[in-house]
Amino acid sequence: MTTVQHHVDRILRVVHAHEPLATLDANTSLIHRSWRRCATEHALDPGLRPDVRIETSSRLRECLQQNEEHLHVARAGMEQLYKHVSALGYVLLLTDADGVTIDYIGNDTWDQSLKRAGLALGANWNEIHAGTNGIGTCIAEQATLTCHREDHYYVGHVGLSCTSTPLFDPLGGFMGALDVSVLSSPDVRESQHLIRHLTRLYGRMIEDANFMHQFREHWILRLGTAGPLVDVCGELMLALDRDGKIVGANADARRNLRLLETTHIPSEMRGNLVGHHLSGVFGSRIDDIWRLTKGTASDERIIVTTWEGQGYHAAMIAPKAAPSRYRTVESGAQPNPRREQILQRLAGEDHRMQQLLDRAARLVDKPVNILIQGETGTGKEVLARALHDSSRRADQPFIAVNCAAIPESLIESELFGYMPGTFTGARSKGMKGLIQRADGGTLFLDEIGDMPLQLQTRLLRTLSEREILPLGADRPVHVNLHVIAASHRDLRRQIGAGTFREDLYYRLCGATLALPALRERTDKEFLITRILRAEASTMQTEASISDAALALLLRHEWPGNVREMRNVLCFALSLAEGEPIEIRHLPQEIVDLASSGSEPAAALALPAPVRAASLESAAADSANELLEALRRHHWNITETAKELGLCRATIYRRMKRHDIVPPTQFS
Numbered sequence: 321m322t323t324v325q326h327h328v329d330r331i332l333r334v335v336h337a338h339e340p341l342a343t344l345d346a347n348t349s350l351i352h353r354s355w356r357r358c359a360t361e362h363a364l365d366p367g368l369r370p371d372v373r374i375e376t377s378s379r380l381r382e383c384l385q386q387n388e389e390h391l392h393v394a395r396a397g398m399e400q401l402y403k404h405v406s407a408l409g410y411v412l413l414l415t416d417a418d419g420v421t422i423d424y425i426g427n428d429t430w431d432q433s434l435k436r437a438g439l440a441l442g443a444n445w446n447e448i449h450a451g452t453n454g455i456g457t458c459i460a461e462q463a464t465l466t467c468h469r470e471d472h473y474y475v476g477h478v479g480l481s482c483t484s485t486p487l488f489d490p491l492g493g494f495m496g497a498l499d500v501s502v503l504s505s506p507d508v509r510e511s512q513h514l515i516r517h518l519t520r521l522y523g524r525m526i527e528d529a530n531f532m533h534q535f536r537e538h539w540i541l542r543l544g545t546a547g548p549l550v551d552v553c554g555e556l557m558l559a560l561d562r563d564g565k566i567v568g569a570n571a572d573a574r575r576n577l578r579l580l581e582t583t584h585i586p587s588e589m590r591g592n593l594v595g596h597h598l599s600g601v602f603g604s605r606i607d608d609i610w611r612l613t614k615g616t617a618s619d620e621r622i623i624v625t626t627w628e629g630q631g632y633h634a635a636m637i638a639p640k641a642a643p644s645r646y647r648t649v650e651s652g653a654q655p656n657p658r659r660e661q662i663l664q665r666l667a668g669e670d671h672r673m674q675q676l677l678d679r680a681a682r683l684v685d686k687p688v689n690i691l692i693q694g695e696t697g698t699g700k701e702v703l704a705r706a707l708h709d710s711s712r713r714a715d716q717p718f719i720a721v722n723c724a725a726i727p728e729s730l731i732e733s734e735l736f737g738y739m740p741g742t743f744t745g746a747r748s749k750g751m752k753g754l755i756q757r758a759d760g761g762t763l764f765l766d767e768i769g770d771m772p773l774q775l776q777t778r779l780l781r782t783l784s785e786r787e788i789l790p791l792g793a794d795r796p797v798h799v800n801l802h803v804i805a806a807s808h809r810d811l812r813r814q815i816g817a818g819t820f821r822e823d824l825y826y827r828l829c830g831a832t833l834a835l836p837a838l839r840e841r842t843d844k845e846f847l848i849t850r851i852l853r854a855e856a857s858t859m860q861t862e863a864s865i866s867d868a869a870l871a872l873l874l875r876h877e878w879p880g881n882v883r884e885m886r887n888v889l890c891f892a893l894s895l896a897e898g899e900p901i902e903i904r905h906l907p908q909e910i911v912d913l914a915s916s917g918s919e920p921a922a923a924l925a926l927p928a929p930v931r932a933a934s935l936e937s938a939a940a941d942s943a944n945e946l947l948e949a950l951r952r953h954h955w956n957i958t959e960t961a962k963e964l965g966l967c968r969a970t971i972y973r974r975m976k977r978h979d980i981v982p983p984t985q986f987s
């Protein structure tokens with residue numbers, strides 16, 4: 321009998337035998353139940369070797385965006401776990417609740433064979449089409465399991481051994497699976513036991529880290545059965561408000577704790593602790609429970625449940641920042657009016673921009689890296705800066721690095737810095753790199769698509785471990801960064817061409833914000849007015865524009881986007897010398913292009929009533945604009961002058977007028 325036939329017969333025997341699953345060990349009963357589902361509900365043929373389904377990049381991006389907060393915490397756990405299993409050839413996958421792989425850590429050298437086996441980003445392991453497998457069956461059963469070699473339904477997967485554990489969010493919602501897989505494992509099933517324990521342990525750690533993060537503003541009561549360990553890792557966790565009401569419970573707490581039997585709570589609801597008071601769960605008085613925070617030895621900190629009389633060692637963790645009032649999880653952070661304003665200043669009545677800015681406002685202060693995409697000049701850096709200014713990091717540095725502008729030979733030392741003595745000559749003194757300078761604040765990596773491949777690998781390590789190793793240093797330095805990257809290139813295409821690392825791409829795009837081209841925006845008049853006001857005040861001149869000139873500008877295609885618009889308006893303001901801007905003040909190419917369009921040039925040239933822009937608040941605005949431009953160019957006056965279309969002397973004059981002083985040189 322062939323191996324394929326043997327595999328198929330084994331499975332079909334189980335499917336048709338109807339043996340009671342209760343007689344089997346827990347893992348085998350999960351596998352057999354899955355075989356039955358695959359044969360009868362999903363109508364899959366075990367003799368096939370189908371390719372694992374890989375989701376399209378847009379679907380994958382959608383999955384990543386839905387899981388962006390969770391990804392950050394999960395990645396930290398995966399990296400620790402990988403250190404234990406990488407030498408044994410295992411790879412790690414994280415999937416969403418549907419089985420789509422949203423993060424992955426593996427060995428680059430086997431990249432192709434892993435991809436072929438479906439151990440890669442975007443692979444969809446849902447049991448419905450992938451048959452019995454570690455991830456798909458873990459999702460279907462919401463239980464930890466090992467799918468070892470011939471446990472797989474499809475004969476094409478029998479080389480694999482996969483162990484998966486389900487992950488739940490702090491409110492008990494199913495989030496997906498953490499999986500540890502190996503391409504070709506030893507035959508003996510027992511080889512997977514330790515992996516199973518590790519996978520489960522790290523799964524719980526990821527859940528608990530999510531829990532601690534979500535309830536960081538609440539008291540957390542940690543309970544465990546091993547006294548001395550409860551201060552470092554309690555098994556059960558409850559989040560409480562100041563009155564002792566339970567606002568969150570981790571999976572172990574939900575499994576093990578019950579509310580006291582009372583007439584008004586039906587028995588099936590007694591595991592649902594949220595919304596009830598602690599006294600419904602524990603016999604101790606509330607004052608005694610608060611006292612658990614006071615440095616008593618863990619052996620004396622024991623509380624007993626009312627339901628089963630089970631005693632637990634307890635530790636109380638204080639809120640990171642005490643909330644001024646109780647806030648439910650659903651209500652989230654209170655809107656910060658300043659934040660709304662900073663982002664809202666970037667656009668007028670344009671549907672796409674409004675949607676983008678709403679999304680941006682929701683991303684502020686979230687622990688996710690952001691990738692901004694858009695044509696050159698669409699305002700990627702302006703948006704990055706606004707995200708920084710509206711965040712809690714606003715008072716910390718915003719360091720913009722243009723990866724395309726730094727020569728390849730210098731980019732490594734510029735980014736990572738170097739220790740004294742690493743180089744000879746002028747660079748012998750040592751220098752903090754740009755990444756370290758951004759510590760506590762935001763690192764903006766512009767034109768990330770132009771970063772050399774070898775540096776992408778180093779950057780990936782920095783982003784994962786939040787540590788940098790300056791050139792010539794023997795110890796890494798911890799950095800606390802929010803990273804925003806931008807590119808006008810199609811990074812997916814670069815991944816296809818092998819010039820951009822796929823794992824770095826997914827690391828950077830915890831969330832993506834795609835800026836529309838200016839020609840697609842319906843708020844051009846808003847931008848014209850805003851830029852005119854700002855520039856006129858910088859130039860200490862009057863700004864108004866005739867309807868004809870405005871109409872012409874509104875019809876222009878703006879291939880250079882907002883940057884081109886700004887340059888055109890500066891040009892026109894200089895030429896108009898305080899008079900209202902007319903068509904004759906606009907650059908000739910713009911007028912020529914308009915005349916070659918549908919509207920007759922004569923009509924455009926007609927004198928028209930002058931529209932006066934309201935300019936009262938212009939002075940304050942313009943000092944900010946100049947400051948923004950100077951910061952963007954790291955106080956390089958020549959570059960700033962170039963961007964603003966002014967000469968260097970004018971920039972110096974205006975800095976003086978607005979009392980703008982460059983920061984002291986960084987040493």
Ligand SMILES: Nc1ncnc2c1ncn2[C@@H]1O[C@H](COP(=O)(O)OP(=O)(O)OP(=O)(O)O)[C@@H](O)[C@H]1O
Pocket residue numbers: 665666667694695696697698699700701702703766808847850851882883884886963
């Ligand atoms: N919303 C806006 N309001 C006013 N000016 C803006 C706005 N967006 C962009 N600008 C101006 O347009 C110019 C280009 O902006 P920015 O440098 O942010 O674009 P970019 O997309 O990062 O460009 P590149 O791809 O070349 O790096 C700058 O002078 C900036 O001040």
